[in-house]
Structures are given as C-alpha cells and as structure tokens.
Amino acid sequence: MPMICLSDFEAYAKKHLPKTTWEFFAGGADECCTRDDNLLAYKRIRFRPRVLRDMSVIDTRTILLGTEISFPVGIAPTGFHQLACSDGEKSTARAAEAMNTCYITSTYSTCTVEEIAAAAPNGFRWFQLYIHRNRALSEGLVRRAEAAGFQGLVLTADLPYVGKRRDDIRNNFQLPPHMTVKNFEGVFEGILTKEDADLAMRHGVQGIIVSNHGGRQLDGGPATIDSLIEIVDTVQDRVEVYLDGGIRTGSDVLKALALGAKCVFIGRPALWGLTYKGEEGLREVLQILHDEFRLSMALTGCQNVSEIGRNLVQFSKL
Amino acid sequence: MPMICLSDFEAYAKKHLPKTTWEFFAGGADECCTRDDNLLAYKRIRFRPRVLRDMSVIDTRTILLGTEISFPVGIAPTGFHQLACSDGEKSTARAAEAMNTCYITSTYSTCTVEEIAAAAPNGFRWFQLYIHRNRALSEGLVRRAEAAGFQGLVLTADLPYVGKRRDDIRNNFQLPPHMTVKNFEGVFEGILTKEDADLAMRHGVQGIIVSNHGGRQLDGGPATIDSLIEIVDTVQDRVEVYLDGGIRTGSDVLKALALGAKCVFIGRPALWGLTYKGEEGLREVLQILHDEFRLSMALTGCQNVSEIGRNLVQFSKL
Amino acid sequence: MPMICLSDFEAYAKKHLPKTTWEFFAGGADECCTRDDNLLAYKRIRFRPRVLRDMSVIDTRTILLGTEISFPVGIAPTGFHQLACSDGEKSTARAAEAMNTCYITSTYSTCTVEEIAAAAPNGFRWFQLYIHRNRALSEGLVRRAEAAGFQGLVLTADLPYVGKRRDDIRNNFQLPPHMTVKNFEGVFEGILTKEDADLAMRHGVQGIIVSNHGGRQLDGGPATIDSLIEIVDTVQDRVEVYLDGGIRTGSDVLKALALGAKCVFIGRPALWGLTYKGEEGLREVLQILHDEFRLSMALTGCQNVSEIGRNLVQFSKL
C-alpha cells in the first residue's frame, strides 16, 4: 500500500500495533471531545487564495529562536517511542535531523538524552520537562540534556495531574518492564488563555506552545487552533508562538501559520510514522507534510513564510 | 467489566433492567429533544483552562444553605427506587450519607420518610413535594418529613400534568402492585425563566433548582445548562441556584458551577448506580463524579469551588 | 399496534399504501430540502415555559374569521383522498365536523362539493381554488361550493406550475381512471414574503396561509415556520395568518401560535389518518394533536390561546 497522506499511516498503525498500545497512543480524556475538535476546528477555517502571482520559487524555510529549519513542522514531545519501533527516540532523532527540523524530546523517553544525542549528533533538539516535586531530579535531567547539546527547554505548565483516558484504565495500560524514562532556551507548553500567556511572558519565556496535549488531559477545552488567535493577539510578537494538536495535512500547517503560529509540532502522526518503518517511516511523514505545505503555499500564492498572514484565511459560514 | 465512567453504568442498567423499567427511567417527552439536548448543550461549552498555578491542594467541598457537603453533586428527586434495587430509597439514603452529600427524596418514593431516615440517620436530606389538591395530605407529608429530620422542602412548580412519554404509553407502564408512594428550607424546582425566578423569590424561597425533569415533561424546552445563565443573572446571589439534567462527567459539573450553579443533582445516573449494586453502586457513581470533578478542577487551575467563575468557560465557535 | 403519535400513522401508511401512492403523498420537489426543513425548523425553536400558574382549567378553543373551532388545527387542502380511503373526502369532512374544526377542501377532490357537504352538513369548510385560465370553470366551481355551504374561499397563489417530484416522474404517477376532481371569505394560500403579504392585503383578503405546499413545489424555499415571523410582522393584526407544513406534534402547534399563527393546518398527517381507518383514523390524528397541544399549553403555563405570545419561545443556541 502506497502511503499518500497521514491517514494512511494512521490506518497502518491501527492495524499493526497491539490494541493496548494503539489505544494508549490514540486515547483522549473522557469523551474525547477536545481530541476530536483539534482536527475538526481546521475544517471551519477557509483559505482566501491569491492566484495572480509568480510561483516559480517557493521557500518553506523558517527560523525558530534563531535556528533555521527546512519547514515549519517539528516533532512534539510524546513518550515511549519504543512502543512504536525498537530504536525508539533514536529513530525519531535521526528522522528529524535528516529533515532538518526541531525535535522536542519528552521527559518520558525510552532512550537516554545521551543516546538520542549520539544517534543524531547534528540535530536541532529541545528538551521537554515535567517539573518534579523532587527539584534535584529535574535539575539533574536539565544538566544532562544541556550537556548532550539540547538547545531549548520546554516546560510543561499543566501537570502533574493525568487526564482520564478511559481505554487506558480499561486496559490497565502499563509500560513493558524493560522501558525506562531517560535543556535551554525557555519555552512554556500548554498555554491556552491570554491570562497565562501574559504570566508566562512575565516569567521570561522566549516562546509559547499552544497545546492541549492532544486532548489527553482536559476534555472540554478548546481546540488549539481556536486558542491560537487569543494567544497571538496577546503576545503581539514579543515571543514566538507555536502550536500542536490536530495537524494532519499541509494545509492545516498553513492555516496555523496564517493565524500566527511560527511553527507547528506533530504528535500522533510521528508515532504512526515510527510504527510504519522507524526512522524512514517518520521521514516519509515529514516529507509528505513538507510537500503538502509547499503545494498549499503555491496554491494560495505565498512565496515564503513571511508572506503568510491572517488575510489568507476566514472562518467558514457554516 | 470495570466501571470507569457513568456511561458504563448506563450500559449495565440497559442490559439488566426489564425493558419496561429501562424505558420508564430513560424516557423523555414526545420526541425526546429536550432530554437529549440536556446532554448535548454541555458540548457547546468550552473551558478556558488556567495552568500556571499551584495545584498541590484541591478542595471540592461546598456549602448548601449552610450545610457543608463533600462536593457539589447531590441526588435529584426521582421516584420508585425499588424498581432499581430491592432496598429502594434506603440504599439511596445510605450512599448519599456515606459520600456526605445531599439527597432530595421524591414524593414518589417506595420507602416511607421514616424508613429512609432510619436507614441513614445522619444524612443531609431535602423532601420534594408535589402539591396535591388535597392540602391536608400535603401538610401531613411535610410534617412527617420534618419529624424525620429532613432539612429542606423542595416544591415542584410545574405540575400536576405528566409529560407524554411514548414508550410508557406503549408499554402501559404501571408500578408493581406492592409499591406505594411514601421538610424544610424552601426550594422551588422547575424554574426555567427569569420571570418565574423573580416570582419565586417574591414567594420567599432560599434556592431555585433549574430543572426540566430530565426532559420528561415538556419537549422543546431549553437544556437546563442553557437556562442557567438567565436564572443566575436574575437572582444576583440573592438565593442559591442549583441545576439538574444531563450531568454525566465531572467536567459537566465544573461547567455548571462556572455558569453560576451552587450545586448540581443527578437523576438517571443515580438510578443506574442503584441498579448496578444498590448502595455500593450509587457510591461508585458519586465517587467517579467526585474524582472527575476534582481532576477537572486541577486541570483548569481551580483550587477550591470559590475560584470557579464564569471566566472559566466560553461558548464553542461551532 | 397502538397509535401514540403521528409518526405511528406515518409508519402505518408507509407500510400499507401502494408504493406509488405513498411516494406521491410523501414526495417533495427536487432534493426535498424544503420538505424536510419544514419539520427540522421546529427543532430550532425552544420554549420558555412558565410554571408558577394555576393550570386547573385549559381552554384550547379559538375563532377563525368569526367561527369558533375546538382547537387551532385544521385540515389543509390536499388532493385525491380516495387514494387513502374509499370514502375519500366524505370521511375527511365527517372527521373535521366531529372534531369541530375547519376543513379546507381541495380543488383536486375525488368527491363533489355536494357529496362532501351532504356527508357532514354542519361542518365548517373552506374551498381551495386553483384559478384556471378558463374563468367560467372557476366561477362555476365557486358557485357550487358556495351553494353547498362552504364559508370561505382559499385562493392558491403560486401556480399553475407543478414542482418536480422525482419519484412521481419515475413512477409515471397517474390517478386511477375512475377518479375525478370535483367556495367564501377570501384567503390567499402560499405567501412566503412580506412583499406578497402586502400585495395580498391590498387585494382585500381576510387571511393568509403561509405555505410552501409541503415542499412539493419549489425546493430551496424557507420552512414555513421560518417565514411566519416575516408575514406576521408585516400584516400587524390587520388580517389573520395561518400556516401549514411540518406540524407533527402538539408542541409544533404551540410554537406556530407563539410566533403569531392564528391556526395551523395539517396535510400529510391527515392522509395518514385516512389511510389508517378513514374518518375514525383522521379523528384519532386530530384527537392526538388536540391532547398534545393542550398538554403543551399546560406545561408552558398558558390557560387559553390568547395567552400564547412570542415571549413563549426563543431560537435555539445551536
């Protein structure tokens, strides 16, 4: 079966992963309203395509906190990549390096930060930290990631409570026993309101990731693309704003950028790619998103990312 | 089958109750639009979660007309609990007492108020009264409930007409012959408009329950969560406002409190719990709602119920 | 099978009528959007029920152009009743007389006006006229109906073009050969805009029926309940306004009256009743609507039709 779009990878993963793992990856909190709305919200946004332009050259590159990446799609922090492929986060790191984009490594990685760094020594990586009550433990993790060349620290703001994923409880989901969980521009992850965006900036962050953890934590919260405008309007270009959640096509990426995101990050689609063929599978996922994003730029008349602005979209009449 | 959420209890009850009883419990008036909208209306409300807060301590307690309960979910008045479990309302009273919350006993109980009081002598209970044309009968009921320690009287405002539940008519639903139907802060139940809220306050009530009787009376009326704002804005903190109808998760409870309810009451979910395992089943239902409500508070940044306000929610763009 | 609601009669008719006849009765123009929206539009209207009222006496009577009827539901003009029952319009006339309501007899009746009048000599009837190019023919019809005691003339405004009902074309629908088509306050039928309402009043009508012929003529026109407000606001009580299309429950009737209709008329439900048991079947249909309408009045706090006003309803948030 040729892999044409991200849904093909999803179908593959659903078919080939153990049911318990699939449901762990796919699960959302409670009734999964927010998980599903993350995707549906993109359908309510319509492009206003411009056509009378020279589209002979299209440049998808962008710059994240000073570092250039090949296109504005990175890897969001998700845990336990060895559940998807045997090489786990090492494959993820290699794919992100090969595609020249940013990989946010989760605290809940099944490879150590040193292993990840060794696997892709030239990769652009940030480290995501859940702040433990044991501050010494957190500090140790941060130092190791910094030493391993991670260039940014992503602080997850909305924990330590875990959302209620019904399937995981039913499945009594637990990691296989051999898996263990293994630093620093500051980026805050999980902001969804202007009040918290203000507070985060007062704490000196350089960027904000608009995220609801794939709808896995609080059910009934807004789709991230719906929250994006409120955050973007609040920060007024003082810090960079990113988004994760619900990205499935290149035009979703373009919509997020039109509404003010500097870059988006993919979570579940990365896991589907790893499930399909490890590093190569994830590269395919990223390549498809790259090609679709570039085509969407072409078809809406954007030569480079600086030309993508809010007048490119409108909200659907329906 | 582990019971993870209230839907699991619903599925159990549907499978194990006689069809006629299930349909009596589940039925709504006419085409069941209002019954169904009671649930759907919660999906149109979105949280605005705050995340940058210390969530090490979360307090779910609240106070109803001067009496503290462990969390803002009580038992709404529904009739004929012996259709769900052999001990009937005695089980209901014990579960509510054990969970330290309020139980509104229906006029149409299959245990006497004295039996109910004896089963859970320390429980916090109100008595719901349909006002009979025979005023002496009503007065006698009220005196007995008062003597049995009931602390509040809930007056049902919108009767004596019974909604048209098609399944009950088809089933020729009647109570088994051995069942009989068996006091006093004033609370008015069934108010859905600002005009009636004003009138109720002029009659000196201390609280108002926004209710449409689970959509069993008038089809085409508003979902209770949609009516809540109008009532809350009208009473302006002069009396407490409660709500029943459509509560299925802890985040539904949080939404109702955010829109101004002091407490919510559950009807059908209590019957499902009783059907599952009598007192123990209902305690499980209440415990799940407690845990989900506490988690929703944590994930939206509310340390206690006084921090839950209207800025916590917005209406969905869809 | 007990007949509880109008849907039961619909199911019966669908099962027992020849497919061609069922499709002729059920069919709408083109894609049937307007036919279906006639019903769906009622779901977007919500009651604002008042409950703190004395409901010991409820009076459903109303007056149509000076004649009292038992409740505000009459029989809309539909053709070919012998397709539903052997006695055809004679049964219809008897049922309407028995229920003391108004029967608008169609030009396309399969009984003569004299036969209809003889069948129910005390009935309150109007005659609906399609204006033929042959004015003498029209005039003759009107004189006969007048002589037969018909008290009103309903002029159908929007013909002689016939809507495109796909099933009828596929079925090559034709009347059985033995059926023939057989008069005077002025009422104009088929008005949907304020411009036409103004024009009709300038022609001296006493009433206007807001109608789209059950969605059988123009597909893509508004639901009649959606058009009603525009017409009511235009005529400002100078003439009476009625409505047909989409009435399936007593609460639909109440919504139409709340939005300003003096009376509603039923089309397809009358045919279903005739199909079920002739005169008796149609009486059952009318009795169900009467009882449901009366219950809806009780549950919303209306003692008589003069208390039914626009503050009784609001449009749904969805």
Added chain:
Amino acid sequence: MPMICLSDFEAYAKKHLPKTTWEFFAGGADECCTRDDNLLAYKRIRFRPRVLRDMSVIDTRTILLGTEISFPVGIAPTGFHQLACSDGEKSTARAAEAMNTCYITSTYSTCTVEEIAAAAPNGFRWFQLYIHRNRALSEGLVRRAEAAGFQGLVLTADLPYVGKRRDDIRNNFQLPPHMTVKNFEGVFEGILTKEDADLAMRHGVQGIIVSNHGGRQLDGGPATIDSLIEIVDTVQDRVEVYLDGGIRTGSDVLKALALGAKCVFIGRPALWGLTYKGEEGLREVLQILHDEFRLSMALTGCQNVSEIGRNLVQFSKL
C-alpha cells in the same frame, strides 16, 4: 432507467466508467472538503419566492459578452473527454451548439481545436489556456483557436501546480497512450478574492469566472457560491462574473444568478452526460437543467433573467 435529474447521470457514470477514470473525474484535493462544500453551500441559501405574478411567459435567455445563449448554463473547461465517450470534445461541441450555449474548451482536450470547430461550426466557444513557460507554444495555441472561430480566451490564473488528488496517486492515473492534448475575449478563471478581482480588472479582462476547479486544486478554499458575493461586490458591474462548481439543479443556477452571476458552467455533470450517451447524453443533461431552471424561475416569480436579483434569496437560519 429514466434520467430524471443530474444525480441519475452521476450514478450511471459511477457504475459504467472504469474505476480509475471515475475517480479521476470525481476526485478532489486532499480530504475533498472544498469539493463537497461547493455543493453543500447551496443548501444554506433559501429562496424568497414571489407568487402573485403573471407567469404565462418565461424567458430563460441571456447574453454573454454580447452573444445570446438560450439559458445561463455553459460547459466548463474539463480535460480528456475521450475518457467519457469515443468522440470526445466533438460530442461536447455538438451538444452545446444544439442547446445554443457556450462551451469553454480546455487546453487538455483530446480533439484538436480544428476538429472541434468542424464538428459544430456554428457553436459559441471560448478557449481555456494554461499559460506555459514556453510562450511560443501558448501563442501558437491561441492563434489556432482564433483561426478556428473561438470567440473568447479564458486564462487560468492559478497554476501550474496540480492539486493532490489521493485517488489519482493511488491509481497511478495516466492518460491512455493514444490521447493527446490538442481563443478571444479575455476572461480570467480561478479568482476567489476581491484583491485578485481588482487586479484582473486592471489587466483589462471582460469577465471573471469564480472557480476552484471543482475542489481539485486547493483543499480548504471556499465554495464558489460563497466567494461569489465578494467578487460581485468588488467588480460592481464593470465586468461580467461567472461561476462554476457544485451546480446540480436548476435552482442552484437560480441562486447563483440571484447572487450576481451572469452565467454558470458545469464540469463533472457534462462528463456524466457524455459518459451516458455522448452528445445526446450531454444534451439531456443541459435540457434537464434548462427545464429545472425555468421551473424555478416560474415558482419564484421571475419572468426573465433581468428580474433575478439578490432580494430573491436569503441565507438559512441554520
């Protein structure tokens, strides 16, 4: 099977065409949201029918850039008609000539412009041009079409990128080897925004076709009927505005004209007609649209196309 409406032709084509060809004709970009919304958007528009008018004569004729056609429906440029019938674009030209309407011939035709002209020497035709980088090639094509009697040139504004049609990629869709791709009032095709409409007028076009290529290029763009108002309001009668996309009934045509289109063009329905019976099949498709359009005019009170204005429609409450 009698062919009653355009859906019947669609069903026939789906059943009889090779799957690969069917999917090539039917396919939309990515998730096909825009392709499907092209149709759905018409359902959100409601007529405001006028009925009190003399409808004895109805005139469907209109004039396109000075040339009269029998009704405002032409043939949109689509490629590869030999995939639908052996005579390819020669059949298309004959059907358009017979129905006296405009046929926009695609650059990707499988007959030469000379063959097309010879097949229907009196037909009214425009030639659609994708502008090649090889300007000499384009110029040559234009000169040949002009010599063959084509009266207009349609410039396609939004290429040379091809939308991502998943089924075509899966099918590895390619033209059979024997097929080859074979000029001049100026019309710009593919405009969807007021900015581009302004720009096009500054370039001196005489008309604008509001088009999204049947949703085959950019997914997530607006339905053409939704874009129409923006364009019409911008051009203010300085140039003619046309539309393609989603036309399936005569009332769709009427809605487009009410919102300001001078004429609409059909794409896929023309291919279905050709598939059914070549020239004759396409004539049937056009005849059905003509008859439905005329009936819609009659039922809304429009005697001729000059009476069709924006007050004929409103947007649905839903």
